Amino acid sequence: MTITHAEENYLKAIFTIAEKEAGPALTNAIAAQMQTSAASVTDMLKRLSDKQLITYEKYRGVQLTEEGGRLATALIRKHRLWEVFLVDKLGFAWDEVHELAEQLEHVQGNDLVSRLDSFLGYPKFDPHGDPIPDAEGRWTFRKQAPLATLKAGERGIVTGVDDHSTTFLQYLDQLGLILGAELELLERFPYDQSVRVRIRDGRELILSDKVTQNLFVKIS
Amino acid sequence: MTITHAEENYLKAIFTIAEKEAGPALTNAIAAQMQTSAASVTDMLKRLSDKQLITYEKYRGVQLTEEGGRLATALIRKHRLWEVFLVDKLGFAWDEVHELAEQLEHVQGNDLVSRLDSFLGYPKFDPHGDPIPDAEGRWTFRKQAPLATLKAGERGIVTGVDDHSTTFLQYLDQLGLILGAELELLERFPYDQSVRVRIRDGRELILSDKVTQNLFVKIS
DNA sequence: AAAAATATTTAGGTAAGTCTAAAAATAAGT
DNA sequence: ACTTATTTTTAGACTTACCTAAATATTTTT
Known part of the structure; x- marks a missing residue:
């Protein structure tokens, strides 16, 4: 079929x-x-x-159904592996790869996915921090939470985003909040739930409530 | 449109x-x-x-039309670049990549082709020795001729194939007649136009008329 | 040049995937 | 509970890309 x-x-x-x-x-x-x-x-x-x-x-x-879920998982796996390829190998920015991966995920052939996986070094997460299921459809989970849940004084590392929109991703890029960026939450303003954070180079940023809810961090 | x-x-x-x-x-x-x-x-x-x-x-x-030709050329360019990717980067054999490239060539997006080209090191020929047009649609020609045109005593280097079928490509692989293989035509048998050749490791092969007509070499 | 063979087009039909507008089912509000 | 609003489905239509069978053009043969 x-x-x-x-x-x-x-x-x-x-x-x-x-x-x-x-x-x-x-x-x-x-x-x-x-x-x-x-x-x-x-x-x-x-x-x-x-x-x-x-x-x-x-x-x-x-x-x-079980079969439907298997197919959906395989498709997500392919999509995210291609995204890794586009960013890591071809040098695209993280906000540019969705459309292309949307097409590449439909390419089908024998070994393609497993060879791509191997070529990329078996990545567990895509450029947005989303997990890549393995060949058997198993997921890697990561302890992460929206930046909004951090308390003043706590530190975290950026691990992903909830909002995948171009504008959000480009904004994060501009702020230097790429995957792996370290930050410390200095202060939360009760008025609008915005926060002040310090990032690795010492710079301080003010992030809105909307940002903190859509940015995932691993508490460190 | x-x-x-x-x-x-x-x-x-x-x-x-x-x-x-x-x-x-x-x-x-x-x-x-x-x-x-x-x-x-x-x-x-x-x-x-x-x-x-x-x-x-x-x-x-x-x-x-001019536009039609431009599109066709771009498509061939994409197809052959993807074939290089599949063989050089993912390790597929040269007889396995056609179907996949047939799908990949239809993926469209801004910079994809130029970035892929750059990633692959601007190859001029695909894994079957077929030329890859550049971004402006210009072709690289190579002086090559069917092995059938070689005279006894002449030497050549395998540069491509006319027949792209899986069976032919696998047969060539088996014989060691991959792209770049050096050979010397020792003798041609008038009976059926088959030839005896010596390849680099000293082995001698008998190749049928059908093979010599479908295998391109550069006379060296 | 007419007949036969071959090549090409037309006619009519199918399936996938979409649409809008209308009908039917379900959920919500008073 | 009954009316209204929302959600979902059905009905009918369109496009792309294919098919088979029949008709028409062209080419080849005699």
Whole structure:
């Protein structure tokens, strides 16, 4: 049975939503994620259900079957490995790689993924700090929390982002808050929950509530 | 104007045929190249003509417009660069990369090709010895000829193949006739035009007429 | 030059994936 | 509980890219 690119994209979207919402993915949520109409989603859900990649009950949302979950995981693995390739090997910035990886993840062939994985040195995380599942679909978890949870005086290392938007990533770049950056939370302003942090070169930054909620750090 | 993957593939096929046959590509030739029906080709030719990528006169074959040729060349460039990547970086054998490159060539994005080119060290030839056009579409030509044209006593270096089939490539691998291999033609047997050659490690091989016609060498 | 063979196009149909508008089901508000 | 609002599905239509079968052009043969 062949699976089309569109079907793969839906599986990934369903996986992502199920992960975030912790429940069955609803039609509208999928439509939003896929930037398409609810009608198109319903259409596709029927196809995926016929192929036994999801369990689908009308008006009740969908869940991935074991096979569907396996495919979605494999796709995420491919996407993130290609992102590592684009950043580490081709020198793209972390905010430039999503679209390209979106295409590269659909390339299929025998050994491609495992060879790429090996070539890249079996990375566990992509350029945004998101975990890369291994060939068996196992995930590496990391103890990390939004910067917002740090208390004054605590130190942390930047490990990832929740918001993957270009504007956020470029802003972080500008501030020097790249993956691995060390910081110390000096002060939190109760007025708007913004914080003052010191980074490695001694510079001090003021970060808004929005930033601290979307930036993950490992407390060190 | 967007160009679909199928359209790109047709442009490439037309380019390839025009190059080989040195004339307008005919419907049946395209159908054979694309492994599809003549009716489907006619269908596509209308679309490509509407998009001004080919000039098409019913029953008279097609020719690429300047824009069509530019696109075809860019596609071939991408295909061959990806083949270099797959062989040089990921360690695939030269007979394993065609299908993968066929998919990778359709990935599009800003800087991707130029960055890949740079990463690979601006290769001029792909793993089969085929030339890779540069970013402006210029080709590097190489003085090469089928092994069949060598005279007894002459020496050559393997530079490429005409037949790209898996069986031929694997056979050459087995014989040690990889790109760059040095050989000396010792003798040609008039009966069937087969030849005896000595290769670098001193081994002698008998190569059929079919092999000598499909293997390119640079006379040295 | 007419007949036969070959090449190409047209006609009509299918499947995937999308759309809008309308209908139906479910959830929410009073 | 009943009306309203929201969500989801159905209906009908469109595009791309393919197919087969039939019709038409062109080329080759006699």
